Amino acid sequence: MQPIVFIDGDQGTTGLQIHERLRGRTDLRLLTLPEAERKDPARRAEALNACDIAILCLPDAAAREAAALVRNPAVRLIDASSAHRTDPQWVYGFAEMAPGQAERIAQAQRVSNPGxxxxxxxxxxxxxxxxxxxxxxxxxxxxxxxxxxxxxxxxxxxxxxxxxxxxxxxxxxxxxxxxxxxxxxxxxxxxxxxxxxxxxxxxxxxxxxxxxxxxxxxxxxxxxxxxxxxxxxxxxxxxxxxxxxxxxxxxxxxxxxxxxxxxxxxxxxxxxxxxxxxxxxxxxxxxxxLGKGASGAAVQNLDLMLGLGAV
Missing domain, CATH: 3.30.360.10 (Dihydrodipicolinate Reductase; domain 2)
Structure with a gap:
């Protein structure tokens, strides 16, 4: 079964780039909301809890709020904001940073994309x-x-x-x-x-x-x-x-x-x-x-979490 990926904030600079990089891939399914529903808290919460991996492309405060909306323990998160980059409960998503970092990302429930x-x-x-x-x-x-x-x-x-x-x-x-x-x-x-x-x-x-x-x-x-x-x-x-x-x-x-x-x-x-x-x-x-500094790294981390990537 194809894993479902939801980009929360897919109309921002980073979100658009991630969407472009994932468009056309057949090994996953992108969950998107109609334009009228993108700012609807209930619909966003529903989408966040219905996917396998959510990528948060939001301002810091909104990213914290989105993470708090996730109640489904099976949902994994990649946060492209700076909200969680120094939080020890989130794995830092720089796969080449240290030995074993790619493996930590691959197993993580919560990954914070580097700035x-x-x-x-x-x-x-x-x-x-x-x-x-x-x-x-x-x-x-x-x-x-x-x-x-x-x-x-x-x-x-x-x-x-x-x-x-x-x-x-x-x-x-x-x-x-x-x-x-x-x-x-x-x-x-x-x-x-x-x-x-x-x-x-x-x-x-x-x-x-x-x-x-x-x-x-x-x-x-x-x-x-x-x-x-x-x-x-x-x-x-x-x-x-x-x-x-x-x-x-x-x-x-x-x-x-x-x-x-x-x-x-x-x-x-x-x-x-x-x-x-x-x-x-x-x-x-x-x-x-917008590549290794944002959307490229997010897709690299996504692939690691899906068991599809290598560093």
Whole structure:
């Protein structure tokens, strides 16, 4: 029998992308509500309790309310909001994050999909903390630029319906109070004991992310080099098909980083740059904020929970 999947919030940016990725698949059945019933609490509750797996593509408060509506113990949840990402009762849905994480996702009743920016930051930092190269209390500065779709429907409308003379700035740095909601998620799942400084930005392109972390080698374990860092990442991600680590030669050849390079995919590309710098190293991640940073990861987690996926 085909498993039934219900996307609660399938008209939002992430929900639409998940629906598109699942459309046409014959190994599952999508449960959808007519437009007139999408905001009807009773019909939503009915759908949430009638499916095998529900994917919540809602604002944080609405995601918490939707999770509370589930009374059927057989229903499993994937939450694409940030409501449960630091909740120990939910399994964090970054399958490549740690050994055994994909198996934990596959068996979980409740999975919290990672945030877009945290996917890049955790993907770069956690392997180094686990390897003992990066002390957990290192003060870090993380910079990232995302396509405007990262701001949801409001930002998409602002950019795509703007008239001449009323367009948003080509670059908008935000989170200036250093209290971005993704920071606790990054700290917890990267294994950091010191809260990192995280400075995000939106650019005048629809989707894609470049995230960078610049490090002084003196911040790392004695004797650590760019090559040591690269080897640690290579060991951590060996055999993971959705993670691409540029070789030392490929990284050295990079002159620029294109945030749109992996759009439409579920790939996360990592690089260790600045290999010729005598005392510094630059970590970089490139991926699609609507792919590995949202809908792609949700579908990957769905497949793991259905016993159909591999990492």
């Amino acid at each position: 877009c920016y945290p996917t890049g930051a955790i993907g770069l930092l956690r392997p180094l903390v686990q390897a003992g190269l990066l002390p957990a209390d290192t003060p870090l500065n993380i910079h990232a630029i995302s396509g405007y779709s990262g701001g949801g429907r409001a930002q998409v409308q602002a950019f795509e319906t703007a008239t001449e003379g009323h367009r948003p700035p080509a670059l908008q740095v935000y989170g200036l109070g250093l209290q971005h909601k993704h920071t606790p998620e990054i700290q917890q799942h990267a294994g950091l004991s010191t809260r990192p400084a995280f400075v995000p930005a939106y650019g005048a392109f629809r989707q894609g992310i470049v995230l960078t972390v610049a490090l002084h080698l003196r911040q790392l374990a004695p004797g650590t080099t760019a090559g040591t860092v690269h080897q640690a990442l290579a060991r951590h991600y060996a055999g993971h098909r959705h993670i691409e680590l540029l070789s030392a030669d490929q990284a050295q050849a990079q002159q620029t980083l294109d945030p749109e390079a992996l759009n439409g995919s579920n790939q996360l590309r990592l690089a260790v740059l600045g290999q010729d710098a005598p005392d510094q190293v630059l970590l970089a991640a490139v991926f699609d904020n």
